[in-house]
Amino acid sequence: xxxxxxxxxxxxxxxxxxxxxxxxxxxxxxxxxxxxxxxxxxxxxxxxxxxxxxxxxxxxxxxxxxxxxxxxxxxxxxxxxxxxxxx
Amino acid sequence: xxxxxxxxxxxxxxxxxxxxxxxxxxxxxxxxxxxxxxxxxxxxxxxxxxxxxxxxxxxxxxxxxxxxxxxxxxxxxxxxxxxxxxxxxxxxxxxxxxxxxxxxxxxxxxxxxxxxxxxxxxxxxxxxxxxxxxxxxxxxxxxxxxxxxxxxxxxxxxxxxxxxxxxxxxxxxxxxxxxxxxxxxxxxxxxxxxxxxxxxxxxxxxxxxxxxxxxxxxxxxxxxxxxxxxxxxxxxxxxxxxxxxxxxxxxxxxxxxxxxxxxxxxxxxxxxxxxxxxxxxxxxxxxxxxxxxxxxxxxxxxxxxxxxxxxxxxxxxxxxxxxxxxxxxxxxxxxxxxxxxxxxxxxxxxxxxxxxxxxxxxxxxxxxxxxxxxxxxxxxxxxxxxxxxxxxxxxxxxxxxxxxxxxxxxxxxxxxxxxxxxxxxxxxxxxxxxxxxxxxxxxxxxxxxxxxxxxxxxxxxxxxxxxxxxxxxxxxxxxxxxxxxxxxxxxxxxxxxxxxxxxxxxxxxxxxxxxxxxxxxxxxxxxxxxxxxxxxxxxx
Numbered sequence: 001x002x003x004x005x006x007x008x009x010x011x012x013x014x015x016x017x018x019x020x021x022x023x024x025x026x027x028x029x030x031x032x033x034x035x036x037x038x039x040x041x042x043x044x045x046x047x048x049x050x051x052x053x054x055x056x057x058x059x060x061x062x063x064x065x066x067x068x069x070x071x072x073x074x075x076x077x078x079x080x081x082x083x084x085x086x087x
Numbered sequence: 088x089x090x091x092x093x094x095x096x097x098x099x100x101x102x103x104x105x106x107x108x109x110x111x112x113x114x115x116x117x118x119x120x121x122x123x124x125x126x127x128x129x130x131x132x133x134x135x136x137x138x139x140x141x142x143x144x145x146x147x148x149x150x151x152x153x154x155x156x157x158x159x160x161x162x163x164x165x166x167x168x169x170x171x172x173x174x175x176x177x178x179x180x181x182x183x184x185x186x187x188x189x190x191x192x193x194x195x196x197x198x199x200x201x202x203x204x205x206x207x208x209x210x211x212x213x214x215x216x217x218x219x220x221x222x223x224x225x226x227x228x229x230x231x232x233x234x235x236x237x238x239x240x241x242x243x244x245x246x247x248x249x250x251x252x253x254x255x256x257x258x259x260x261x262x263x264x265x266x267x268x269x270x271x272x273x274x275x276x277x278x279x280x281x282x283x284x285x286x287x288x289x290x291x292x293x294x295x296x297x298x299x300x301x302x303x304x305x306x307x308x309x310x311x312x313x314x315x316x317x318x319x320x321x322x323x324x325x326x327x328x329x330x331x332x333x334x335x336x337x338x339x340x341x342x343x344x345x346x347x348x349x350x351x352x353x354x355x356x357x358x359x360x361x362x363x364x365x366x367x368x369x370x371x372x373x374x375x376x377x378x379x380x381x382x383x384x385x386x387x388x389x390x391x392x393x394x395x396x397x398x399x400x401x402x403x404x405x406x407x408x409x410x411x412x413x414x415x416x417x418x419x420x421x422x423x424x425x426x427x428x429x430x431x432x433x434x435x436x437x438x439x440x441x442x443x444x445x446x447x448x449x450x451x452x453x454x455x456x457x458x459x460x461x462x463x464x465x466x467x468x469x470x471x472x473x474x475x476x477x478x479x480x481x482x483x484x485x486x487x488x489x490x491x492x493x494x495x496x497x498x499x500x501x502x503x504x505x506x507x508x509x510x511x512x513x514x515x516x517x518x519x520x521x522x523x524x525x526x527x528x529x530x531x532x533x534x535x536x537x538x539x540x541x542x543x544x545x546x547x548x549x550x551x552x553x554x555x556x557x558x559x560x561x562x563x564x565x566x567x568x569x570x571x572x573x574x575x576x577x578x579x580x581x582x583x584x585x586x587x588x589x590x591x592x593x594x595x596x597x598x599x600x601x602x603x604x605x606x607x608x609x610x611x612x613x614x615x616x617x618x619x620x621x622x623x624x625x626x627x
Contacts, residue, residue: 005181008308011607012604015607016180016300016598017600018600018601018602018604018605019596019604021597021600021601022339022540022597022601022604037575038443040479041435041438041455041456041474041479042435042439043479044435044436044479044480044481044594044595045480045481045594045595046476046479046480063539064101064539064597066594066595066596066597067238067597067598068404068439068594069439070438070439073438073439073442073443074438074442074443074444076444077618083089084366
């Protein structure tokens with residue numbers, strides 16, 4: 001039988017989730033980008049912009065990011081990741 | 088208002104005519120007389136669908152018509168036979184026990200000059216109505232006529248409200264007696280034109296709730312049929328039901344059970360195979376707001392995907408609105424056989440959970456991420472899929488902020504105020520006023536507060552209250568009343584809480600779960616202060 005969660009473990013889990021969610025940052029590997037710009041299509045806060053000359057996406061402003069994960073899911077090259085900075 | 092009584096009356100056929108006369112205030116007879124006067128002539132071949140006790144059939148036969156009268160109810164037909172024998176019209180009226188949807192199997196094409204139906208269509212299922220109308224078209228001669236006399240939903244809202252109120256007790260009674268609910272004919276004009284008829288005369292009675300519609304076969308070119316997998320036409324309407332749903336959604340939107348729309352394919356307007364395909368979730372408010380935004384502005388196929396009754400953003404984030412659900416809905420609806428293109432428009436705000444590439448690879452449909460707001464869809468489609476930055480970036484204008492604050496207040500009031508009202512009644516009004524005041528205060532000033540999350544936005548007000556407390560201690564009363572102290576602590580807690588909750592209300596800030604840790608710390612700190620400071624100051 002799986003161990004039932006204790007109060008302590010639940011609190012710890014919540015704390016970890018909260019901590020993670022606050023610290024996640026976008027990591028963009030522009031080498032892999034082919035300029036499909038799905039990230040630009042789906043980002044609700046305007047973090048991505050198309051660069052039509054170099055046919056890549058430009059990551060504009062990390063502070064706006066709400067860590068919704070849309071750009072990560074829609075990137076066909078898997079060039080985008082959410083990471084905790086020091087990990 | 089008559090058909091709600093129908094099932095009940097049908098159990099007592101002898102009373103049927105009298106009951107109907109009473110319920111329609113005699114208007115039904117007037118309209119039936121109109122049919123006989125206007126349309127019936129010597130030697131005409133007439134089909135009556137749902138003849139009941141044959142009052143209309145007898146009147147038509149007396150004018151020389153040859154009537155084929157069908158009905159579902161054997162008791163009604165027995166009563167009809169008795170009456171026909173009484174007036175000696177057996178030669179002119181044929182009775183048949185038959186479901187209306189079988190008329191196509193039983194009669195030859197072009198075998199009638201007139202098809203009439205009195206209070207029968209409102210008893211059919213909506214899908215059956217169009218089918219029966221199409222069959223009627225086939226049975227009629229090219230210059231034949233169709234006369235439908237039935238309950239309709241009035242156009243004007245006040246009239247609709249009145250009819251609804253009058254019907255309510257009757258509906259309940261009918262339901263208790265027979266467990267069925269007849270439905271007004273809604274949007275019957277478009278149903279007629281879908282089946283290939285063009286409307287000629289409409290006579291309304293009782294505020295538009297009882298109508299006689301006379302139609303004739305339209306030119307084949309204009310005829311328009313809905314594909315079989317389409318569940319219906321969505322239209323923007325305000326009814327008593329939508330008002331009640333809006334009232335619920337204003338305060339308790341985030342509490343289950345969420346009002347849902349049956350998932351499946353719908354149409355808005357009169358789409359053709361080239362019209363765009365829009366995909367959305369099945370939260371009732373989502374579908375209704377989409378329809379409000381596009382009805383009368385464009386024709387579209389709307390594929391409502393089962394998102395567990397949750398809005399697209401939260402459903403996609405929570406794993407309820409996924410690529411599999413979209414692919415499944417595509418298969419079931421047979422869209423490939425209906426439209427000529429292969430382009431889907433998905434809501435941009437479901438991209439956090441619906442894998443666009445999976446849909447593209449597994450179905451061959453192209454996925455286009457539409458605008459954030461449904462209001463922008465017509466412009467987006469007209470421009471050929473050009474999405475401006477204003478369409479793709481989430482705004483959180485004052486109107487939305489006020490709406491969302493009201494939504495969460497409904498939830499708080501249950502969560503916080505209910506226990507307080509029961510156990511701590513003296514504090515109910517102060518806390519209610521503070522909660523409402525603070526929530527709307529934050530909703531209004533949100534864009535001008537510094538910081539990109541709800542907690543940071545609560546800092547200025549918290550500082551102001553703490554500075555106020557210090558000023559009070561220094562300049563007025565160094566000993567500080569416990570009353571004032573409790574107030575400042577309570578308001579600070581509420582202020583942090585309401586500001587932090589703002590975070591989850593739009594896709595503009597990270598999920599409010601990110602606040603949980605800090606909320607716990609702040610809560611503990613305030614609790615300790617509340618507990619320890621009175622000891623230090625000697626109040627306890």
